Amino acid sequence: MIAFFKKYKEAMRLRHGWEVELECSKCGHYGIPAYDGWRSSRALSLGNTPQIYAKVSCAECGNGLKHEAGQKVVELFSEIAVPSKNKIFIAWFVACTVGIPLVLTALIYLGVRFGLWGWQSFTILSFMVILIGPAIMFFNYKISSMRRACECGTPAYIFMGLLGRSSCFRCSSCGRLLRMRD
Ligand SMILES: [Zn+2]
Numbered sequence: 001m002i003a004f005f006k007k008y009k010e011a012m013r014l015r016h017g018w019e020v021e022l023e024c025s026k027c028g029h030y031g032i033p034a035y036d037g038w039r040s041s042r043a044l045s046l047g048n049t050p051q052i053y054a055k056v057s058c059a060e061c062g063n064g065l066k067h068e069a070g071q072k073v074v075e076l077f078s079e080i081a082v083p084s085k086n087k088i089f090i091a092w093f094v095a096c097t098v099g100i101p102l103v104l105t106a107l108i109y110l111g112v113r114f115g116l117w118g119w120q121s122f123t124i125l126s127f128m129v130i131l132i133g134p135a136i137m138f139f140n141y142k143i144s145s146m147r148r149a150c151e152c153g154t155p156a157y158i159f160m161g162l163l164g165r166s167s168c169f170r171c172s173s174c175g176r177l178l179r180m181r182d
């Protein structure tokens with residue numbers, strides 16, 4: 001079980017980084033910026049606002065390039081659509097974790113009202129609660145599987161930040177861009 005959770009955690013882990021050239025607004029230098037890890041942020045990004053976690057700075061003058069990185073994410077990913085497979089997974093996820101319990105609750109309630117079964121049938125819902133955890137894990141794993149595969153055969157997706165509510169990735173091996181919801 002522990003091995004399973006370890007594998008799961010590893011599969012879900014995001015690889016942060018920055019491998020795209022930026023132009024420094026201070027000195028004009030154009031190139032791959034210096035990357036100095038990432039910081040977490042709880043700021044909510046809405047609409048088409050970028051959210052950058054990578055700490056990038058100009059390789060020439062050291063000027064922070066967070067704004068430039070954000071502009072780059074908008075430029076690269078605005079036209080990229082979230083794959084329909086990804087959207088279908090999200091829809092299933094919502095259906096299973098919200099829809100099914102709701103429908104079940106309604107069915108039990110109606111059955112009780114019309115005398116088809118007793119109040120104790122509500123205990124079925126507690127089984128649903130037990131199932132929701134693994135269901136969420138299953139969907140998270142399924143959804144994230146998209147960033148463990150690439151046409152180039154050597155997937156190495158680097159998380160570049162958020163654009164609105166979708167995550168932006170770039171394959172380090174081939175440069176393929178992937179935008180997805182999770
Ligand atoms: Zn500079």
Ligand SMILES: [Zn+2]
Binds near residue numbers: 174
């Ligand atoms: Zn690739």
